[in-house]
Amino acid sequence: LSLLTLLLANALVVEKQPVMSSTPQRPLIVKTGVRFSATVRFLANLPEFKGLLKVKAVFDKDVEEILTINRLRQFRFLRDVTKVLDVDEPGGDLVAEFAHMSLKESRVKRESRVIVTEELHIVKFVTEFQFAGLGCNIEASSLPVVVVSSSNQMPAAWASVMWCNVLSSSEPRNLLLFLEPPPLAWQQLSQVLSWQFLSVGQRGLDENQLSMLRDRIVDAPEGLVHWDRFKNESTWTWIDGILDLIKRHLVDLWRDGHIMGFVSRKRTNVLLRAKPTGTFLLRFSESNKEGAITFSWVDHAKEPQLHAVDPYTKDDLSKMSMPDSICRYSVKEEGNPTRNPLLYLYPDIHRDAAFGLSGTNFSAQTNGYIGRTLVPTSVFPTPPSSPQLQMEVDPESSAEEPWRAQELFHHQLDVPGSPVWSPPAAPSTEVNFY
Amino acid sequence: LSLLTLLLANALVVEKQPVMSSTPQRPLIVKTGVRFSATVRFLANLPEFKGLLKVKAVFDKDVEEILTINRLRQFRFLRDVTKVLDVDEPGGDLVAEFAHMSLKESRVKRESRVIVTEELHIVKFVTEFQFAGLGCNIEASSLPVVVVSSSNQMPAAWASVMWCNVLSSSEPRNLLLFLEPPPLAWQQLSQVLSWQFLSVGQRGLDENQLSMLRDRIVDAPEGLVHWDRFKNESTWTWIDGILDLIKRHLVDLWRDGHIMGFVSRKRTNVLLRAKPTGTFLLRFSESNKEGAITFSWVDHAKEPQLHAVDPYTKDDLSKMSMPDSICRYSVKEEGNPTRNPLLYLYPDIHRDAAFGLSGTNFSAQTNGYIGRTLVPTSVFPTPPSSPQLQMEVDPESSAEEPWRAQELFHHQLDVPGSPVWSPPAAPSTEVNFY
DNA sequence: ACAGTTTCCCGTAAATGC
DNA sequence: TGCATTTACGGGAAACTG
Numbered sequence: 028l029s030l031l032t033l034l035l036a037n038a039l040v041v042e043k044q045p046v047m048s049s050t051p052q053r054p055l056i057v058k059t060g061v062r063f064s065a066t067v068r069f070l071a072n073l074p075e076f077k078g079l080l081k082v083k084a085v086f087d088k089d090v091e092e093i094l095t096i097n098r099l100r101q102f103r104f105l106r107d108v109t110k111v112l113d114v115d116e117p118g119g120d121l122v123a124e125f126a127h128m129s130l131k132e133s134r135v136k137r138e139s140r141v142i143v144t145e146e147l148h149i150v151k152f153v154t155e156f157q158f159a160g161l162g163c164n165i166e167a168s169s170l171p172v173v174v175v176s177s178s179n180q181m182p183a184a185w186a187s188v189m190w191c192n193v194l195s196s197s198e199p200r201n202l203l204l205f206l207e208p209p210p211l212a213w214q215q216l217s218q219v220l221s222w223q224f225l226s227v228g229q230r231g232l233d234e235n236q237l238s239m240l241r242d243r244i245v246d247a248p249e250g251l252v253h254w255d256r257f258k259n260e261s262t263w264t265w266i267d268g269i270l271d272l273i274k275r276h277l278v279d280l281w282r283d284g285h286i287m288g289f290v291s292r293k294r295t296n297v298l299l300r301a302k303p304t305g306t307f308l309l310r311f312s313e314s315n316k317e318g319a320i321t322f323s324w325v326d327h328a329k330e331p332q333l334h335a336v337d338p339y340t341k342d343d344l345s346k347m348s349m350p351d352s353i354c355r356y357s358v359k360e361e362g363n364p365t366r367n368p369l370l371y372l373y374p375d376i377h378r379d380a381a382f383g384l385s386g387t388n389f390s391a392q393t394n395g396y397i398g399r400t401l402v403p404t405s406v407f408p409t410p411p412s413s414p415q416l417q418m419e420v421d422p423e424s425s426a427e428e429p430w431r432a433q434e435l436f437h438h439q440l441d442v443p444g445s446p447v448w449s450p451p452a453a454p455s456t457e458v459n460f461y
Numbered sequence: 462l463s464l465l466t467l468l469l470a471n472a473l474v475v476e477k478q479p480v481m482s483s484t485p486q487r488p489l490i491v492k493t494g495v496r497f498s499a500t501v502r503f504l505a506n507l508p509e510f511k512g513l514l515k516v517k518a519v520f521d522k523d524v525e526e527i528l529t530i531n532r533l534r535q536f537r538f539l540r541d542v543t544k545v546l547d548v549d550e551p552g553g554d555l556v557a558e559f560a561h562m563s564l565k566e567s568r569v570k571r572e573s574r575v576i577v578t579e580e581l582h583i584v585k586f587v588t589e590f591q592f593a594g595l596g597c598n599i600e601a602s603s604l605p606v607v608v609v610s611s612s613n614q615m616p617a618a619w620a621s622v623m624w625c626n627v628l629s630s631s632e633p634r635n636l637l638l639f640l641e642p643p644p645l646a647w648q649q650l651s652q653v654l655s656w657q658f659l660s661v662g663q664r665g666l667d668e669n670q671l672s673m674l675r676d677r678i679v680d681a682p683e684g685l686v687h688w689d690r691f692k693n694e695s696t697w698t699w700i701d702g703i704l705d706l707i708k709r710h711l712v713d714l715w716r717d718g719h720i721m722g723f724v725s726r727k728r729t730n731v732l733l734r735a736k737p738t739g740t741f742l743l744r745f746s747e748s749n750k751e752g753a754i755t756f757s758w759v760d761h762a763k764e765p766q767l768h769a770v771d772p773y774t775k776d777d778l779s780k781m782s783m784p785d786s787i788c789r790y791s792v793k794e795e796g797n798p799t800r801n802p803l804l805y806l807y808p809d810i811h812r813d814a815a816f817g818l819s820g821t822n823f824s825a826q827t828n829g830y831i832g833r834t835l836v837p838t839s840v841f842p843t844p845p846s847s848p849q850l851q852m853e854v855d856p857e858s859s860a861e862e863p864w865r866a867q868e869l870f871h872h873q874l875d876v877p878g879s880p881v882w883s884p885p886a887a888p889s890t891e892v893n894f895y
Numbered sequence: 896a897c898a899g900t901t902t903c904c905c906g907t908a909a910a911t912g913c
Numbered sequence: 914t915g916c917a918t919t920t921a922c923g924g925g926a927a928a929c930t931g
Binding site: 897898899900901902903904905906907908909910911912913 | 916918919921925927928929930
Binding site: 058060061062177178179 | 921
């Protein structure tokens, strides 16, 4: 009998994914009061057990030892907690699908050294099996679960899940991981980060992007990243804000590799300086707390000169999409007609080839009304009037004469090759979470 | 004893208002699962009853006769349904405050000829009073209550409440009012409508506005408005959309009387035609299903000519406020510098006096980044230019071909005196960027 | 007072019911 | 199938709680 028990214990497998999210991007985080689902699959294909195996979900079973050290929050299921294993399709496995699970916190005094998004919980599925008068219990366990009560906890929860998943390959499962969170090698962390971008934006991070992130995140010479440092505002919160920005507004551009994104200001200057006037690139703001993206362009009017527009946040992009913001961008200099200084996406893609003449342009009169459009506009100070503006505007350049446009045209023909940064061929590096 | 009963019955008064809304604009509508509060006050100041009167809230008490005709939805309270009358402040009345009431629908088969937002319900507060071994019951009743389950039912619910409130002064309370809803005299309805605007926007409707509404709403010569007509899309739904627009984006402008709003296109033309070029007014779109607002202006360039911009919906106004949209509005005519054609708010208030140089203007460079602003722009076709070009003038024309830039440049120098449009005396009529 | 955490609730989208 | 009505839940803000 004990042999049978072991066999069955290894035969139960738990699949768990959030309901409502067709692309399960952020699994293993459960929000109280929001339903989720789990499927338990009996791997040994023994249809003769059909109807005999009743599975029950139990939250945080057998973690008493944890509660003596850390008094974590306790939760209970609201409904739907037992199912009978049954064949899904003819000849298929025995499965039980828990479709409408939902957690509610049991109000007990919490007393823990870790914050709630560092609490790791477990959902166990227990089978009680009656056979020839003898009973035995079989269990299957979910991956560690982070329970949140509000979506404002999602970024922190997601950080925990990432950290956990990286460590699970090397360490035995440890629900008290965050009491003494081990550091991660950059090599490991970078892969998980890249996978985030792949998951959210259908494209991972390339060498150059990872290199910039490494410079920003890793300070220790050994190449380790510590949990406290990773979790702080200028690391994960910053990256998560960018992921959010991509998810909401930039999926297409990111997927197509039109966003260099993680590139320092210094390197931006180096790259663009070697290019003709009007070459620009997109990069994420390094200072902005919430995700933000800006474009920088080069102007060789007299001497090489670099400009960057005030970064766009999600609020800005909800007013006008990035392609529109680029294609309609206007610079106004006193005495000159407005113009769009953005001509070539680095290295040498024509602006409209990359960003299209997207969306609605000026609409004609409709129904007797005059159409209108918002035009993103920057005003450039005119040379004589701006001595106090210490910024990057070269007071001499100012593009007032028509010959300058000729120069632009000349540059356009004179496009050299040699892309310093080339988009990766296909999203490659990935970490499998399932 | 029966005398005492009567006395007490008249002495109970119910105050009812939604929690969470400091200005109780839309009361007597309760949403399932959302808490509301009610205060029951015992008018006869008899502190000796303190602690003896227990009040219980009952939903739809004694409306059995209604259920035989109309099988309405049934609801029950989730919690907090009994309170003991107590003195609030020293020497004050006896009151009971039901602070956390909330309704849940009891699932029974509904079978009614009216839609759910026409169902009228009642909350009764019942007192059981024990005195010298004798008991008597005292009741107090709320005003009719409309119960909704989602905020998408609020406009319809609000229509019912308005209709009800007008009729309650002339008719006895009738929970089956909407089986045969009586028509309303315009005189009555108009007052309620005006009060809505007062409540939402701190200013009621004036004679002219009401007159326009009357023309639109009342068709019967007797001056009656019928419920079915009022409730339809082009009446209440339209008005409610405008109320919503005011509440979200236009409170200040409405309060200050800068929005004429309800004025026909024809009358707009008459008013503006008699005014100098650049005079404009704000009116609500009559065709747009959701609330929308437009501005019309007059131009005496050659012959008197009226223009109106494509109306702004709440989506548009969430991208840029109305004052900003007005103060930064730009018209682009080929060969001319852009200009703002809006000079004087009807009758003769200078634009900036009414709408200020509101909000953030073009910000200079911040943190090394170049500031940017959205400029609402319309392109006007120029008479002589090719007829098929009358729309779709690319605003940027990005100076890619030198001859084209020269042409633009030439045009710019060749600015004719623009006799059509004369600048006003006060600060610059140009779009102010700083 | 304050930070961490949860609850509340609008508005939209999806699901449900008839 | 379509419409009426309810449920689901993300996200922002208020409320809670030590």
